[in-house]
Amino acid sequence: MYGLVIEGVRFMIQENWGPQVLLQVQKLTTLSEKSVSTHDQYSEHVVPQMFKAIHEITGTPYEQIGVLAGRFFVQFLIRNGYGDLMNVMGRRFSDFIKGLDNIHEYFRFSYPKLRAPSFYCKSESEDGLILHYRSRRTGYLSYVIGQLVELARIFYQLDIGIQVLKKKEKGRFTFVVLKISFDNVGLGHDLKLKERVKNLNEYLPVDTKSFLQMFPFHIAFNKKLEILMAGQGLLNLMPNIQGLLMTDVFDLQRPCIKFTAEGIMVHQNCVFQIESLHPVVKQTEENITVQINDVVEDKVSLEKKTIMDNEYESLPYVTLRGPIIVLKASDTFLLLATCVVDTLDTMFKMGMYLNDFGESDCNREIIMATIQKSDTLKSMLENEKRRSEILTEMTKEISEAKKTARGLLTQMMPYEVAQTMMRSGTVEHSEAFDCVSIGFIRVCDFAKISLFIEAFEVVNLLNTIYSHLDAIVDTHGVYKVETIGESYMISAGCPYRDEYDAEMVADCCLEMVSHIKSFEYQSHDAVKKVLIKCGIFTGPVVGGVVGVRTPRYCLFGDTVNTASRMESSNQTAMTIQVGQRTKDRVDKQASGAFRIKPKGNIYVKGKGDMRVYELEKKKGRARYKKNEPLRKKMVAEKKEAEEMLDDDNEGHRSSALSRMSLGSVSKLLFLGLFDL
Structure with a gap:
């Protein structure tokens, strides 16, 4: 159905x-x-x-x-x-x-x-x-x-x-x-029409030749369903059917009745459709050219053969359709049929030709029109196929572009925030966090370094440094917030809350300081070491997405400013300066595993004097490894985002130039690093 x-x-x-x-x-x-x-x-x-x-x-x-x-x-x-x-x-x-x-x-x-x-x-x-x-x-x-x-x-x-x-x-x-x-x-009008037809029969006789020309596929049969006569067009296809029973040669497809004389008598108003019980294929003799042992011989006569379809093709059957009338004078039935074919290929397989149809049979025109339409449809199909291929390629390109955009968006901000933005299409997102540890890492004397090396070398140096720092960040499950010029900002406890936030940032900074010792750059007179300094502070922050044209995930609050002051007031390279809150929280989380040295007080604008400490080293393993599922989750999310990018970008962050803010680029221009 x-x-x-x-x-x-x-x-x-x-x-x-x-x-x-x-x-x-x-x-x-x-x-x-x-x-x-x-x-x-x-x-x-x-x-x-x-x-x-x-x-x-x-x-x-x-x-x-x-x-x-x-x-x-x-x-x-x-x-x-x-x-x-x-x-x-x-x-x-x-x-x-x-x-x-x-x-x-x-x-x-x-x-x-x-x-x-x-x-x-x-x-x-x-x-x-x-x-x-x-x-x-x-x-x-x-x-x-x-x-x-x-x-x-x-x-x-x-x-x-x-x-x-x-x-x-x-x-x-x-x-x-x-x-x-x-x-x-x-x-009543039908009865009058029958009377008129009866009178006209005397003046409009139809001779046998004209009848045979009009209906070359007719079949005359008696009440026993014996085939008495058939049209020449049908005999060309099925030459040995005369004398056979209709039920032995054909299957009645329509109407849905038994194929009997009684059934035909009561269904004279119906159009009958019959189909041959066996496939009909033409028999022909063909001359072909064969080549044996590089010797070509023409006109090799083949024996009479039957052209049959292979097992993958359908065999042609003869289908006849038309009304059946009763010839009362001879007590016989006459099927005034036409042969129904669907394609020229079917006609060829059966050995049928256009002149087999009656002169008044519209099938001739239909088949010729079908040929023209077939050519037109083939042309249209080819055009549509080409359009489909172009559309498929465009769809693939769009899909790849979306994939890349999703990966870039996920690198620019936390995974869950990026997913929310992609689902909703909006950038409105903010959340308050009670306890977050913020770390700032800065390349020391960056302005002096920029004076002695070319601009592209500055970019390559920062890109190399930040790529290594990114790997360390991923190892510890810390979130990288942003980079502004030579400054690198990280956080723990935001955007993913964690009970070991201070220990995570402290461990991360210690490894960064240790790892950066192997970095060097070529100065005008000698090879010099790259130096960094760090500052950490802990407290409440608010995280959210800001901007519409280039949205970014940023952290706001006094804690961010204070952490920045911890770094800027740190006068000793390759050291980590922390505030009182961070020191207390690290001691609690790591159970005294860190060695922390007091440095005295510093003046912080808007806050007055603050006690600061220097984080020297750590003994023992990290406590936060007990919370490993969160680490794995964050690393897996970042890996998933990175896999969306091209193979050339796998395992690396965006270049340092793409990370630098407009202010940083302006600073480089001011220093004369770009010859404009």
Whole structure:
């Protein structure tokens, strides 16, 4: 069953009971929350399940639900563009019913696996007709009745009555006889037309030659279904069928009846479609050129052979479609058929040619038009393929750009903050932290260094130093806040709270001082060591994202200013100066593992005299390793962000130039490091 039918039922539920009931119905069926596509196939049990669910939820009788669904399905088809087709299917309602099978054939172009029911009329009178309904499904009778009632009301302004005369269900098949009562006023005109045709027969005889030219695929057979005669076009494809039974050669595909003389008699208003039971392939003799041992011989005669499809291709079958009329004078049936082919390749495989069709057969024009359309479609397909490749490449580039942007954003600010920004698209984020340890690291005498080496060497030196410091920061799980020129800022306890914040920053600074001893630079007269100094302070801060054009994660508060003063007031290179709060917190967290020397008091603007200490070294292992999951989490997050970047950037931070603020660049320009 196609999703078109299910969508019609959903439309009925939506219009009658609203979206809430529709959600309840979907939960009670195998459909659940799935979206339905009109051209996809679904289980045959979905619609009966939906009817049952509606009955349980609303209390509406089951049969009434079926009728209602049928009526709304007609409205659903009209809304989806099929109203124009149904509007011209018949001048009268009886004509429309007789053409129901043709409508289903039309739908088969869009829904090739459609298992349509079959309808045929009998005993038509001025008061109505008898309709025989046959289907490969059970449980859809009320649904069909609803469709008939709505079709008559909308297109013919008729209020019809329907009575079930006979109903039989056998396995998965349904056989029903319906009496449809309506004012069939046009029937009298048909009787007059038959009388006119009877009179014209005397003046419009058709000779045999003209008939054979018009219907080269006709078949004449008797009531025993013995083939008496066939058209030349059909004999070219199936030369030995005369004298055989129709049922031994063909399978009746439409209408859905037994292939018997009695069945044909009551279905004369239907279009019949039959298909050969066996594939039909042409037999031909061909001359080809072969090459054996580098000797070329032409015109090698091949034995008569059958061109068969390989196991991966479908074999062609002869499909005939047309009405069957009864020749009462000879007590025979005549199928006025045309051969249905889908492609030129099929024609070639069967050995069929355009001149095999009758002169008045529109299939000639259809096939020729199909060739032209096929070329156009192939060209369009190639263009679409190229566009698709371009679109795929652009999509890939956009994906890579997004990936890089995410990685850069994650490097610029904490992982969780970056994720929030990417999800929400906003930069509004701030949070207060009660206890954070801030560390400032500065390259000593940076201005003097810049005077003796070239500008690009300054950048390379800073980039090398900061890359090594980044690795140390990652090892200790400390967060790198920012770099401003020759100054490097770190924090612990923010943006991730940690009970060992002071010990983490202290350990990190000690390793930085130890590691930097191996760095040198070439001065004008000698090779000199790179020196750094550090300052640490602990206290409350506020962290948040500032800026819109170039957003940054920054820390604010008196603690940040004081930590900066700890570094700037430190007059001794390769040492770490800490405040009283940091000293107390380090002693508590590390249980006296650090050796800390008092340095006296310093004056801090806005705060007065403050006692400071020098952090010399540490004995024993770090306590905060007990909190290793957080370290692993932070390192993993940074690794994930770095993997998003190009391979050239893996394991390294952005260059020092990209990290330097506008003020730092201005300072370098002022020092004359760039020749502008």
